[in-house]
Amino acid sequence: MTTTYDPYAGSRETTEGRVYTVTGGDWDTALGADPHADERLVVNMGPQHPSTHGVLRLVLDLEGETVTKARVVIGYLHTGIEKNTEYRNWVQGTTFVTRMDYLAPLFNEAGYCMAVEKLLGIEVPQRAQTIRVLVMEINRIASHLVGLATGGMELGALTAMTNGFREREMCLDLLEEITGLRMNHAYIRPGGLAQDLPEGAVEHIREFLEVMPKRVADFHRLLTGQPIWQRRLKDVGYLDVTGCLALGVTGPILRSAGLPWDMRKVEPYLGYETYDFEVPTSDTCDAWGRYLVRMAEVNESLKLIAQALDRLEPGPVMVSDRKIAWPAQLSLGPDGMGNSAEHVAHIMGQSMEALIHHFKLVTEGFRVPAGQVYVPIESPRGELGYHVVSDGSTRPWRVHVRDPSFVNLQATAAMSEGSMLADVIAAIASIDPVMGGVDR
Amino acid sequence: MSNDGGSDVAPGREEAGYEDSTAPSGGFRKGSFGVSGSGDTSGFGGLVRVEPGGAVALHSTERPYGGWFDEVTDALIDAVGQAVYDDAVQRVLVDRGEITYFVGREHLLQLVQALRDDEALRFELCSSVSGVDYLDSGGPAVDPGRPRLHVVYHLTSMTYRRRIRLEVAVTAEDPHVPSVARIYPTADWHERETFDMFGIVFDGHPGLTRILMPDDWDGHPQRKDYPLGGIPVEYHDATIPPPDTRRAYR
Numbered sequence: 001m002t003t004t005y006d007p008y009a010g011s012r013e014t015t016e017g018r019v020y021t022v023t024g025g026d027w028d029t030a031l032g033a034d035p036h037a038d039e040r041l042v043v044n045m046g047p048q049h050p051s052t053h054g055v056l057r058l059v060l061d062l063e064g065e066t067v068t069k070a071r072v073v074i075g076y077l078h079t080g081i082e083k084n085t086e087y088r089n090w091v092q093g094t095t096f097v098t099r100m101d102y103l104a105p106l107f108n109e110a111g112y113c114m115a116v117e118k119l120l121g122i123e124v125p126q127r128a129q130t131i132r133v134l135v136m137e138i139n140r141i142a143s144h145l146v147g148l149a150t151g152g153m154e155l156g157a158l159t160a161m162t163n164g165f166r167e168r169e170m171c172l173d174l175l176e177e178i179t180g181l182r183m184n185h186a187y188i189r190p191g192g193l194a195q196d197l198p199e200g201a202v203e204h205i206r207e208f209l210e211v212m213p214k215r216v217a218d219f220h221r222l223l224t225g226q227p228i229w230q231r232r233l234k235d236v237g238y239l240d241v242t243g244c245l246a247l248g249v250t251g252p253i254l255r256s257a258g259l260p261w262d263m264r265k266v267e268p269y270l271g272y273e274t275y276d277f278e279v280p281t282s283d284t285c286d287a288w289g290r291y292l293v294r295m296a297e298v299n300e301s302l303k304l305i306a307q308a309l310d311r312l313e314p315g316p317v318m319v320s321d322r323k324i325a326w327p328a329q330l331s332l333g334p335d336g337m338g339n340s341a342e343h344v345a346h347i348m349g350q351s352m353e354a355l356i357h358h359f360k361l362v363t364e365g366f367r368v369p370a371g372q373v374y375v376p377i378e379s380p381r382g383e384l385g386y387h388v389v390s391d392g393s394t395r396p397w398r399v400h401v402r403d404p405s406f407v408n409l410q411a412t413a414a415m416s417e418g419s420m421l422a423d424v425i426a427a428i429a430s431i432d433p434v435m436g437g438v439d440r
Numbered sequence: 441m442s443n444d445g446g447s448d449v450a451p452g453r454e455e456a457g458y459e460d461s462t463a464p465s466g467g468f469r470k471g472s473f474g475v476s477g478s479g480d481t482s483g484f485g486g487l488v489r490v491e492p493g494g495a496v497a498l499h500s501t502e503r504p505y506g507g508w509f510d511e512v513t514d515a516l517i518d519a520v521g522q523a524v525y526d527d528a529v530q531r532v533l534v535d536r537g538e539i540t541y542f543v544g545r546e547h548l549l550q551l552v553q554a555l556r557d558d559e560a561l562r563f564e565l566c567s568s569v570s571g572v573d574y575l576d577s578g579g580p581a582v583d584p585g586r587p588r589l590h591v592v593y594h595l596t597s598m599t600y601r602r603r604i605r606l607e608v609a610v611t612a613e614d615p616h617v618p619s620v621a622r623i624y625p626t627a628d629w630h631e632r633e634t635f636d637m638f639g640i641v642f643d644g645h646p647g648l649t650r651i652l653m654p655d656d657w658d659g660h661p662q663r664k665d666y667p668l669g670g671i672p673v674e675y676h677d678a679t680i681p682p683p684d685t686r687r688a689y690r
Binding site for chain 2: 376
């Protein structure tokens with residue numbers, strides 16, 4: 001065997017045999033013209049990374065610590081929820097959409113149900129509307145607190161994380177008491193609500209309203225005046241109104257750029273026009289402004305909750321149309337939440353017609369007249385739009401969700417190209433995307 | 441409201457001997473799990489359903505539309521000219537307080553540009569772009585050349601606080617629509633998702649690749665002829681068969 005000399009693969013003898021060491025060929029000379037060749041680095045961040053706010057993957061071109069290009073790769077949490085809703089009846093759709101933006105489940109439910117109700121041409125009872133506002137605003141506080149908590153954790157402010165999740169737990173306790181579940185409630189249904197507020201809920205919400213403002217003040221004491229927190233957020237993730245509109249960005253990001261665009265004010269629904277609340281804005285266009293806007297929105301939500309409690313009047317929480325309203329009321333039995341015992345006794349023992357009615361409505365569902373609607377509401381992240389198409393049958397023909405996280409995440413490149421690597425994290429945390437909503 | 445029939449549907453129905461709009465003479469759609477027989481799991485119009493003839497997409501509204509709909513339409517005609525408007529807008533539907541313009545793809549960009557820039561229109565925000573597959577919704581006998589894929593644009597005017605909807609219909613054989621991403625940069629991801637899910641090709645898009653599904657995925661999952669489930673799941677050294685071939689579902 002003859003051995004030829006290869007300048008790029010030096011060899012040496014070992015006890016295991018001859019070992020070649022292959023080096024970089026002639027690439028050093030080929031790239032010699034670029035003075036930054038040894039500084040350019042392509043970094044893949046995620047999808048399993050504690051600082052990317054979920055299963056988000058970033059491909060970053062770095063020169064030193066400066067990001068020259070930021071590409072966002074999504075789809076790691078795609079579950080085909082929109083497709084699934086086409087194979088389930090209109091009521092079951094609630095249980096799917098609530099799992100999309102899992103930090104704002106009640107907004108998904110409300111948007112979907114309002115779209116179905118618009119297709120049906122029905123109006124839900126006043127009490128149901130008020131309770132919807134009530135639970136959505138509790139949910140908004142919870143969502144903003146998680147945004148703050150995870151954002152703080154990603155920036156190394158772990159106390160923000162522990163405190164944020166602790167305060168959020170108070171919101172989840174309330175929602176659990178009202179709906180039976182901490183998340184993915186399926187509480188808001190086409191035509192109204194799954195059930196009325198339980199006994200004691202109003203008192204507990206009032207206690208929450210006592211405590212929460214102090215906790216918000218604690219956050220301001222902990223973070224707002226803190227120089228590290230300020231310097232991590234100020235002038236980071238800059239995006240002005242022009243950039244927001246071009247990229248379709250809505251919600252706290254748009255309001256941090258100074259445009260008071262809030263669906264609750266500009267296209268009121270569920271009677272939001274009758275509530276007294278402000279739309280907080282900032283003119284800094286950066287992550288700092290978004291932090292302040294979200295904290296101020298928590299206070300506004302507290303005002304809305306107090307007003308909703310004050311205007312709660314006794315009444316039905318579901319439309320009276322028996323062709324739409326779920327035939328049974330839920331109640332708490334010895335083995336957990338289920339159909340009320342009276343209802344089961346009625347359909348099984350007293351009325352065959354009631355049994356047939358129950359069976360038809362539960363298995364087949366109600367029909368929705370053909371047509372299409374687009375219903376936008378203000379979720380904690382911006383405009384959450386439901387485009388729902390019916391062909392007149394018992395199942396949706398198409399449900400498309402304009403999820404604000406999906407749209408807002410497009411702004412990542414605009415916010416972070418040209419900045420330092422560490423600021424990419426702050427910029428994405430200020431977008432506060434929820435990948436369940438982005439990927440659906 | 442009048443049913444204008446739609447020249448895209450009627451010939452196909454006649455050729456197939458379609459007579460009575462209520463007769464379920466085929467053209468039905470199967471649900472998940474590749475069921476045979478009626479496949480009806482509920483007993484009441486379940487997974488197999490005959491689509492109502494054109495109930496979703498074939499009506500149109502005559503003027504006046506009412507409210508600000510006429511203002512927007514007049515402003516649009518002023519902006520692009522009556523001839524272009526007549527050529528571009530096939531029909532207009534006002535339903536449930538929302539207005540939909542059905543637009544030919546040849547004039548889409550011109551209309552969208554005018555809608556965004558004209559002083560009296562000012563639709564600054566493109567809220568959403570998505571697709572709807574109207575496979576079989578035109579009646580039992582479906583002409584394969586019928587434009588079943590619809591691209592739906594939701595535009596928002598922040599200045600006037602108005603919302604309109606544009607719809608462009610294309611066939612599955614020629615699914616090309618010009619991209620509005622140059623006019624509304626936000627449409628970038630929306631169009632990628634619509635391409636991913638429906639296979640609609642947006643010409644002129646800066647980088648039309650899959651966004652939610654893996655890059656090497658076959659097919660477009662949100663199309664109506666793409667089943668729910670039925671994808672074999674691969675693990676190391678093992679394959680889980682699709683649901684419809686598992687014994688429990690037979």
